[in-house]
Amino acid sequence: MICNGGCYCGNIRYEINLTSPDEARTSICHCKNCKKFTGSEFSIATKLPWKAFRITKGSPTKHASDNGSGTKLYREFCESCGSGIFEYSENAGDNTYVFYGTLDEPEQLPPKGEFFCKSKAGWMLEVPGLFHKQEIKQ
Ligand SMILES: [Zn+2]
Numbered sequence: 210m211i212c213n214g215g216c217y218c219g220n221i222r223y224e225i226n227l228t229s230p231d232e233a234r235t236s237i238c239h240c241k242n243c244k245k246f247t248g249s250e251f252s253i254a255t256k257l258p259w260k261a262f263r264i265t266k267g268s269p270t271k272h273a274s275d276n277g278s279g280t281k282l283y284r285e286f287c288e289s290c291g292s293g294i295f296e297y298s299e300n301a302g303d304n305t306y307v308f309y310g311t312l313d314e315p316e317q318l319p320p321k322g323e324f325f326c327k328s329k330a331g332w333m334l335e336v337p338g339l340f341h342k343q344e345i346k347q
């Protein structure tokens with residue numbers, strides 16, 4: 210299964226090559242760090258094996274920060290239009306997390322759960338049918 214994606218301006222393009230859709234897990238995160246980076250109420254990212262992910266055009270800019278609990282978190286984005294492309298922590302091991310909205314056809318990989326619901330805005334409803342966790346990202 211091949212999923213293509215890229216940033217808003219088109220300077221960065223990538224390809225995801227999955228043996229099966231089960232290799233990927235999309236989740237919503239309401240943590241404060243994700244709100245700041247995305248400029249939104251939550252982020253949606255798709256966890257997948259590094260080996261399945263390949264940049265095919267351009268070269269994203271990398272930003273490193275503390276995720277709020279002492280773990281270093283890297284986010285890579287397009288320096289031209291600012292779209293977040295993917296993120297990973299130093300503990301993510303063999304996985305990376307691609308920002309869902311950059312997929313050309315995101316509905317191929319719908320969300321399975323929500324994290325950091327304790328930081329969810331009061332007006333934001335839980336998505337029915339998904340698992341819901343108060344914290345923990347993994
Ligand atoms: Zn761009």
Ligand SMILES: [Zn+2]
Nearest residue numbers: 238239240243
């Ligand atoms: Zn988060």
